[in-house]
Amino acid sequence: MHSLLNQFKSIVAIPIAWGDMDAAQHVNNIMYLRYGETSRIAYMQSVGLGFDLSKTGVILAEINCKYKMPLTFPDTIWVGTRALLDSFDDYSFWTEQIVVSQKKQRVSAVIQAKLVGYDFSNLKKSAYTKRDKENIFAFENPEKRKV
Amino acid sequence: MHSLLNQFKSIVAIPIAWGDMDAAQHVNNIMYLRYGETSRIAYMQSVGLGFDLSKTGVILAEINCKYKMPLTFPDTIWVGTRALLDSFDDYSFWTEQIVVSQKKQRVSAVIQAKLVGYDFSNLKKSAYTKRDKENIFAFENPEKRKV
Amino acid sequence: MHSLLNQFKSIVAIPIAWGDMDAAQHVNNIMYLRYGETSRIAYMQSVGLGFDLSKTGVILAEINCKYKMPLTFPDTIWVGTRALLDSFDDYSFWTEQIVVSQKKQRVSAVIQAKLVGYDFSNLKKSAYTKRDKENIFAFENPEKRKV
Amino acid sequence: MHSLLNQFKSIVAIPIAWGDMDAAQHVNNIMYLRYGETSRIAYMQSVGLGFDLSKTGVILAEINCKYKMPLTFPDTIWVGTRALLDSFDDYSFWTEQIVVSQKKQRVSAVIQAKLVGYDFSNLKKSAYTKRDKENIFAFENPEKRKV
Numbered sequence: 001m002h003s004l005l006n007q008f009k010s011i012v013a014i015p016i017a018w019g020d021m022d023a024a025q026h027v028n029n030i031m032y033l034r035y036g037e038t039s040r041i042a043y044m045q046s047v048g049l050g051f052d053l054s055k056t057g058v059i060l061a062e063i064n065c066k067y068k069m070p071l072t073f074p075d076t077i078w079v080g081t082r083a084l085l086d087s088f089d090d091y092s093f094w095t096e097q098i099v100v101s102q103k104k105q106r107v108s109a110v111i112q113a114k115l116v117g118y119d120f121s122n123l124k125k126s127a128y129t130k131r132d133k134e135n136i137f138a139f140e141n142p143e144k145r146k147v
Numbered sequence: 148m149h150s151l152l153n154q155f156k157s158i159v160a161i162p163i164a165w166g167d168m169d170a171a172q173h174v175n176n177i178m179y180l181r182y183g184e185t186s187r188i189a190y191m192q193s194v195g196l197g198f199d200l201s202k203t204g205v206i207l208a209e210i211n212c213k214y215k216m217p218l219t220f221p222d223t224i225w226v227g228t229r230a231l232l233d234s235f236d237d238y239s240f241w242t243e244q245i246v247v248s249q250k251k252q253r254v255s256a257v258i259q260a261k262l263v264g265y266d267f268s269n270l271k272k273s274a275y276t277k278r279d280k281e282n283i284f285a286f287e288n289p290e291k292r293k294v
Numbered sequence: 295m296h297s298l299l300n301q302f303k304s305i306v307a308i309p310i311a312w313g314d315m316d317a318a319q320h321v322n323n324i325m326y327l328r329y330g331e332t333s334r335i336a337y338m339q340s341v342g343l344g345f346d347l348s349k350t351g352v353i354l355a356e357i358n359c360k361y362k363m364p365l366t367f368p369d370t371i372w373v374g375t376r377a378l379l380d381s382f383d384d385y386s387f388w389t390e391q392i393v394v395s396q397k398k399q400r401v402s403a404v405i406q407a408k409l410v411g412y413d414f415s416n417l418k419k420s421a422y423t424k425r426d427k428e429n430i431f432a433f434e435n436p437e438k439r440k441v
Numbered sequence: 442m443h444s445l446l447n448q449f450k451s452i453v454a455i456p457i458a459w460g461d462m463d464a465a466q467h468v469n470n471i472m473y474l475r476y477g478e479t480s481r482i483a484y485m486q487s488v489g490l491g492f493d494l495s496k497t498g499v500i501l502a503e504i505n506c507k508y509k510m511p512l513t514f515p516d517t518i519w520v521g522t523r524a525l526l527d528s529f530d531d532y533s534f535w536t537e538q539i540v541v542s543q544k545k546q547r548v549s550a551v552i553q554a555k556l557v558g559y560d561f562s563n564l565k566k567s568a569y570t571k572r573d574k575e576n577i578f579a580f581e582n583p584e585k586r587k588v
Contacts, residue, residue, distance in 0.1 A: 015308065017332045019175055023168040023220075029501050030166065030474040037470065038311045060470050064505045073170075161456065164479045176354050177327040184323065185458045207323050211358045220482075313469055317462040317514075324460065367464075 002100045004107060008080025009139060010043040013102075018073045026070035033065060036097045036111040039079035043095065047083075047135045055119075056126045061092065062114040068107050075103040083136050084112075090127045092116045093136070149247045151254060155227025156286060157190040160249075165220045173217035180212060183244045183258040186226035190242065194230075194282045202266075203273045208239065209261040215254050222250040230283050231259075237274045239263045240283070296394040298401060302374025303433060304337040307396075312367045320364035327359060330391045330405040333373035337389065341377075341429045349413075350420045355386065356408040362401050369397040377430050378406075384421045386410045387430070443541045445548060449521025450580060451484040454543075459514045467511035474506060477538045477552040480520035484536065488524075488576045496560075497567045502533065503555040509548050516544040524577050525553075531568045533557045534577070 005011055014035055022028035044050070050057055071077065078100040087094040097111040119126035152158055161182055169175035191197070197204055218224065225247040234241040244258040266273035299305055308329055316322035338344070344351050365371065372394040381388040391405040413420035446452055455476055463469035485491070491498055512518065519541040528535040538552040560567035 012309075014311075015306075015332075017308075017328060018335045019169055019177065019328050019331050021170040022166055023170065023172045025170045028166055029478065029504065030471045033471040033474055034311060034313050037313050038309075041312045060508055062505070062507045063470065064503070066503045067501055159456070161458075162453075162479075164455075164475060165482045166475050166478050176331065176357065177324045180324040180327055181458060181460050184460050185456075188459045207361055209358070209360045210323065211356070213356045214354055313463055313471065315464040316460055317464065317466045319464045322460055 002078065002105055002107070004098060005078055005080050005100060008082050008098065010039070010046050010082070011078050011080040012039045012042050014038060014077050014079060016071055016073045016075045016077065020071075021073055026072055029065075029067065032067070032071075032099060032109045032111065033063065035077060035079050035099055036063075036065070036081075036109075036113065039081045039097055040095060040113060040115075043081035043083075047132075047139045049115075049132060049136075055121065057118055057120060058115040059118040060113060061116045064112045066110045068109055069101065069104065071099075071101055071108050075101055077101055077108065083140055085137060085140060087114075088128075088133065091125050093128070149225065149252055149254070151245060152225055152227050152247060155229050155245065157186070157193050157229070158225050158227040159186045159189050161185060161224050161226060163218055163220045163222045163224065167218075168220055173219055176212075176214065179214070179218075179246060179256045179258065180210065182224060182226050182246055183210075183212070183228075183256075183260065186228045186244055187242060187260060187262075190228035190230075194279075194286045196262075196279060196283075202268065204265055204267060205262040206265040207260060208263045211259045213257045215256055216248070216251065218246075218248060218255050222248050224248055224255065230287055232284060232287060234261075235275075235280065238272050240275075296372065296399055296401070298392060299372055299374050299394060302376050302392065304333070304340050304376070305372050305374040306333045306336050308332060308371050308373060310365055310367045310369045310371060314365075315367055320366055323359075323361065326361070326365075326393060326403045326405065327357065329371060329373050329393055330357075330359070330375075330403075330407065333375045333391055334389060334407060334409075337375035337377075341426075341433045343409075343426060343430075349415065351412055351414060352409040353412040354407055355410045358406045360404045362403055363395070363398065365393075365395055365402050369395050371395055371402065377434055379431060379434060381408075382422075382427065385419050387422070443519065443546055443548070445539060446519055446521050446541060449523050449539065451480070451487050451523070452519050452521040453480045453483050455479060455518050455520060457512055457514045457516045457518065461512075462514055467513055470506075470508065473508070473512075473540060473550045473552065474504065476518060476520050476540055477504075477506070477522075477550075477554065480522045480538055481536055481554060481556075484522035484524075488573075488580045490556075490573060490577075496562065498559055498561060499556040500559040501554055502557045505553045507551045509550055510542065510545065512540075512542055512549050516542050518542055518549065524581055526578060526581060528555075529569075529574065532566050534569075 020027045020031045081097045084094040099109040117126040117128045167174045167178045228244045231241040246256040264273040264275045314321045314325045375391045378388040393403040411420040411422045461468045461472045522538045525535040536554050540550040558567040558569045
């Protein structure tokens with residue numbers, strides 16, 4: 001696994017589909033965001049953040065993707081997600097995600113996504129609970145939890 | 148509008164997106180089914196068939212697509228949907244859909260889709276009501292309704 | 295692996311993405327065709343059928359999908375592809391594909407896809423070579439090859 | 442048309458497909474990028490920037506999307522694209538795009554996309570020509586061209 005993935009505790013492997021490529025014969029730009037979504041949801045499950053539509057959850061408020069190297073079929077990618085702990089305020093935090101080609105052993109894209117706590121029953125933003133934050137910090141820095 | 152569309156009372160126009168094409172530089176095979184779905188849902192709305200997940204609606208049981216001519220960007224397609232009235236039994240009927248290229252003025256694909264009545268609360272198939280059938284027959288043959 | 299997969303020598307595993315689901319909260323109907331395409335391309339690579347756009351290859355002429363059981367995230371599917379050897383004529387043959395849920399251990403969909411040999415430089419159908427057929431028959435029935 | 446679109450000379454209308462929605466019953470986050478791509482390609486055609494894979498063209502280097510308001514089916518959106526003229530350097534410039542709901546008459550998303558000139562035959566970045574820049578500036582400010 002690529003050493004840059006060392007900083008990521010939540011990583012998924014995704015096989016590139018031939019149909020993910022577009023007429024320019026590379027993986028289409030929007031597919032990187034799909035890969036990122038898949039990894040982000042795995043991360044959310046790891047830290048106990050849900051998106052139960054009957055209660056509270058998170059919504060995507062902003063996303064940024066830097067395309068570093070095109071992907072082509074066939075390949076399998078590693079997609080890691082981590083929380084950027086310094087970015088937390090009451091209602092939001094940023095995640096960072098990297099997409100790494102197993103075939104090329106290089107980073108293909110870096111994504112940052114801002115997740116806002118959301119109350120789906122009242123349709124308004126909702127502060128993250130103390131427990132939510134503790135779960136995320138503990139997941140990212142398990143040794144600190146013990147202190 | 149293409150004369151073959153004369154047999155279709157429910158028609159939607161859909162602009163082809165560049166990103167609908169794949170690495171073979173034609174519209175990808177699965178996108179025809181997306182176009183068909185879009186037209187089928189417009190049809191369902193026209194005849195009063197919903198898919199309210201809390202009640203009853205329809206599910207797709209089988210689909211067939213004959214690819215006649217590749218589509219390319221830029222183009223806009225007409226997609227017509229009609230019910231095949233002879234196909235009705237208590238629980239299901241077939242729709243037929245054609246995809247017509249405005250640029251080429253030719254049929255690009257013919258789709259047939261089998262729609263089964265479904266009770267989403269009890270998770271089992273559900274007979275179409277007399278009213279459902281009357282609405283569909285009246286939509287397809289408005290003059291006959293008057294008899 | 296599901297026993298029905300025994301009849302398939304070419305099988306790929308595909309993780310379902312959360313984003314493959316639609317507003318009915320099941321995997322969208324067109325995604326089954328994407329999964330089928332992915333497995334079919336792996337099959338074509340196994341038997342040496344390419345789709346080099348500068349030469350000859352295959353195009354998809356018709357597809358049929360029977361939806362047996364809805365898929366939901368999270369799940370991983372097995373998708374097997376085989377040639378229906380009795381279907382061969384000079385220019386075409388049918389493949390059959392099954393989509394099996396690992397979570398449910400049941401068949402979710404059965405797809406049949408007709409592949410027509412195609413000459414991309416002259417834009418017309420092209421007969422399969424004796425070698426193409428031999429490769430496919432040998433792949434499906436390796437023991438018979440020895441006879 | 443929404444007054445915010447006044448600043449955009451290149452605007453496309455795109456009907457939302459039911460299948461663009463995901464299990465959260467809103468249009469999925471990646472579809473906004475597909476809509477943006479469609480509008481960006483129309484813009485490129487308007488200013489004479491191609492992406493002929495045998496010559497030079499542009500590639501997407503970075504994208505940012507701020508999600509302002511969820512979209513739902515049925516709706517049609519206006520998607521405008523303009524060049525941010527101050528962002529030009531020899532090799533790149535940023536475009537800005539807005540996605541406006543016709544149903545809600547509100548901005549749903551704002552996208553910024555960095556386009557880098559690219560030489561597809563030599564696989565390296567390529568400076569925009571004087572003519573490329575003149576075309577873009579003239580498209581954005583036709584009155585200035587006359588000076």
